[in-house]
Amino acid sequence: MSFEHQRHKPPRELSRPRELLVVCAPLRSNVNLSRIVRAASCCGVERIICTGQAKLDRKIARDGADAIAIETHRTLPPVLAELKRDGYRLVGLEQTTDSCDMHHYQFPRRTALVVGNERTGLTPELLALLDDVVEIPVWGMPYSYNAATATMMALYEYCRQWPEG
């Protein structure tokens, strides 16, 4: 085996469009949002829905800022209702009662991953609109992942399940 660094290795190709959307409740940090944009773009996600201010730090989001369609909305419930009509399963990412362990969750191909605020998480109003909530197991301090970190892990898991799109 010979391991030689390939800095600009060509990406994979999807055999059909990626049907994963990321939906963000108002985040405190544009850094977290920008990290999510870069990772989601790397995963082939085409559309992110944000609420509130959605100013990207382009040094963090990199080309993801241009490659992905970023829609901003004042409030999420009408958007979630529309996504639901379009056949998306609304999957929250949060530590809640009745949540599924992400290790055992089968993501529907048409998933809208709904990410909560770093401090307050997803509001009860939003939680009530979701079909499922998944959470990522935690074994140590500080007992919860950063919101962007949890999002990257969920993006990874979805893509692991749907490598072809």
Next chain:
Amino acid sequence: MSFEHQRHKPPRELSRPRELLVVCAPLRSNVNLSRIVRAASCCGVERIICTGQAKLDRKIARDGADAIAIETHRTLPPVLAELKRDGYRLVGLEQTTDSCDMHHYQFPRRTALVVGNERTGLTPELLALLDDVVEIPVWGMPYSYNAATATMMALYEYCRQWPEG
């Protein structure tokens, strides 16, 4: 189903110690290192090996900064040799020739995950010491994950394979 936010949900318990170590080449950014520390601590990792300056931003690393043993070394090759003698498989995280797709890689329980610098990756000197290199599929711009983001995805995948430790 009723989804109610549980802000301080108790963590999982490992049934035996987590045998995953994270080894970082000199990183450019203490922010990335601090993010890795928080996520690794959440995953039950007990030890991180760093090179060069390893100043943590405690607002990012949170309690992970105290929960995890952080060792700093001037250079990695002697440390990697010692880990190898201790039975660790040395697994790099990088886009290289002959790397394995992480979706199909079975992590040995005793793994030292070796993370490269954000710009330059793992040096040829370090790559030559590794047993395996894994990479995470990428489908879109900017065609590579941030170093800390890739580390979180690898932590997640390892823990998915070894949920009990």
